[in-house]
Amino acid sequence: MKSLVVYYSRSGNTKFVAEEIVAELGADIEEIVDLKSRGGKLGWLSASRDGSGNRPTSIAETKRNPKDYDLILVGTPVWAWSPSSAARTYFAKNDLSGKNVALFFTLDNNPRGVVEKTKKLIPNSNLIGDIVLIKPQIDKEKTKKEIYDWCIGLRSKV
Numbered sequence: 001m002k003s004l005v006v007y008y009s010r011s012g013n014t015k016f017v018a019e020e021i022v023a024e025l026g027a028d029i030e031e032i033v034d035l036k037s038r039g040g041k042l043g044w045l046s047a048s049r050d051g052s053g054n055r056p057t058s059i060a061e062t063k064r065n066p067k068d069y070d071l072i073l074v075g076t077p078v079w080a081w082s083p084s085s086a087a088r089t090y091f092a093k094n095d096l097s098g099k100n101v102a103l104f105f106t107l108d109n110n111p112r113g114v115v116e117k118t119k120k121l122i123p124n125s126n127l128i129g130d131i132v133l134i135k136p137q138i139d140k141e142k143t144k145k146e147i148y149d150w151c152i153g154l155r156s157k158v
């Protein structure tokens with residue numbers, strides 16, 4: 001099974017999870033780079049505004065072609081109960097129709113519909129799983145176990 005982990009991370013949580021999944025599946029990795037500055041207070045505000053407004057952003061050109069993979073796992077932080085703008089743009093720029101896709105999310109407390117909202121962005125994909133990880137770096141061993149179990153389930157579906 002050839003897998004690709006694609007992720008956006010503003011402050012490192014989703015990156016941590018992405019790298020654990022890569023280690024588990026032996027997957028290739030692609031970071032989505034938001035060309036809009038998201039650092040500091042102003043960056044936080046723009047992220048919040050773009051998340052709640054369901055706005056896309058500009059992203060750096062990606063290097064991997066998802067069509068080359070059996071499974072594409074896309075990870076994003078939750079911004080105002082929405083996927084990040086960078087993930088939104090990735091879905092708009094990459095046709096994942098007919099592909100096996102799994103979604104992973106990191107957040108601080110409340111997912112409130114983000115999974116369903118994100119699924120709507122890739123209506124023609126074969127969604128084989130999703131996972132929501134709250135503050136994944138607080139207890140890294142617990143997170144690694146959750147990821148391990150999730151990946152076993154995914155492997156059995158591809």
Ligand SMILES: Cc1cc2nc3c(=O)[nH]c(=O)nc-3n(C[C@H](O)[C@H](O)[C@H](O)COP(=O)(O)O)c2cc1C
Nearest residue numbers: 009010011012013014048077078080081108109110
């Ligand atoms: C603009 C913004 C909006 C956020 N909105 C939510 C939210 O609606 N619910 C939630 O539980 N966490 C929310 N968070 C927290 C992040 O989802 C959480 O810290 C995530 O793990 C960050 O991932 P990252 O480190 O990969 O960027 C928000 C963070 C930011 C910056």
